[in-house]
Amino acid sequence: MRETIQLFRPAIGDEEIRAVEEVMRSGWLGLGPKTAEFERAFASAIGAFRVVGTISGTAALDLAVRLLNLSPGDEILAPTITFVSTAHVIVYNNCRPVFVDVDPVTLNISVEDVKRKLSSRTRAIMVVHYGGRPAELDELRAAVGHVPIIEDCAHASGAYYKGKHVGTFGEMGCFSFHAVKNLTMGEGGALAVHEKAHADRALQLRWLGIDKGTWERTPDNKSYWWEYAVNEVGLKCHLNDILAAIGIVQLKKLAALNARRKQIVDRYREAFADLDWLEMPAPDDADHRSSWHICCVRLRGRDRDALSEYLKAHAIMTGVHYKPIHLYRCYGYQLFLEVAEREFRRMISLPNHPGLSDDDVAHIIETIRRFPG
Structure with a gap:
């Protein structure tokens, strides 16, 4: 197993x-x-x-x-x-x-x-x-x-x-x-x-x-x-x-650790390029160099919770970052923030850390590509 x-x-x-x-x-x-x-x-x-x-x-x-x-x-x-x-x-x-x-x-x-x-x-x-x-x-x-x-x-x-x-x-x-x-x-x-x-x-x-x-x-x-x-x-x-x-x-290790994170995200980006239902995070550009702490992808026409359960069944943990704060009871505002509430419903964070082996990344990619939706 x-x-x-x-x-x-x-x-x-x-x-x-x-x-x-x-x-x-x-x-x-x-x-x-x-x-x-x-x-x-x-x-x-x-x-x-x-x-x-x-x-x-x-x-x-x-x-x-x-x-x-x-x-x-x-x-x-x-x-x-x-x-x-x-x-x-x-x-x-x-x-x-x-x-x-x-x-x-x-x-x-x-x-x-x-x-x-x-x-x-x-x-x-x-x-x-x-x-x-x-x-x-x-x-x-x-x-x-x-x-x-x-x-x-x-x-x-x-x-x-x-x-x-x-x-x-x-x-x-x-x-x-x-x-x-x-x-x-x-x-x-x-x-x-x-x-x-x-x-x-x-x-x-x-x-x-x-x-x-x-x-x-x-x-x-x-x-x-x-x-x-x-x-x-x-x-x-x-x-x-x-x-x-x-x-x-x-x-002393930070640059190398972050480089590995970016390498993993780049592998995801290449592997999922043909999936019209999965949207990768914005890539780096001349003005923005990310640390790639979180790899938050978003789904189009697929159920986020179903994907999370499917990946868990295949020994892959995911997360959601984050539920909009204004929706928590302790803040209790009658507030509507359109973009945040829409994107929250379709976001899911994929594993992205230096401890992932190339085999781990390949398993994540292959499993997501087989997601029946």
């Missing part, structure tokens, strides 16, 4: 295991030198002024909103097709999410609907790079003017827009290193900032509002190690050295 082909699978090897063992043996497991090393390396890799490591991508998004000093009831625009974290952090900060429809080709936030939803109450916009494909950042900046842009780069480690890494166009960029992400730590995230004031405050907010971490309160510091200030009520959402050690190794 064939082993089940998973939708996602982390690409972890012996080098990551050795890196974790080194940290475990060092006796310093929390926020410390490995976290700082990863922050420097990731900032250099993406071209950011400063990176602040967090325990999750959600925490990075939360910090980004907090740094804007918004007032209760302020509005933040966000695409409706994304993971719920994008909207939840808006509510965490007592603001109101205004859901925006998506582009029918890329599933990224619709620039035209942004223009319609923008108002005098808009204080920020969340821009998700869906599936790893960069959104239309220049058009969005022109549309929103000086309204702060928070880039949600949870899918987009290693993605580039017009030759520049995403997460460096807006006021802040937020990354996820969850177990299924292209650069994984198991859990983890990062906030990329471009102003010293934002960096300094984020470093405190992630550590309960305390002005220096335990690692910094050592005998080498000129102040006594038990002395610190608490300048505001913060969170406890910092990265730790165990996770950072994995991230340091993963960062």
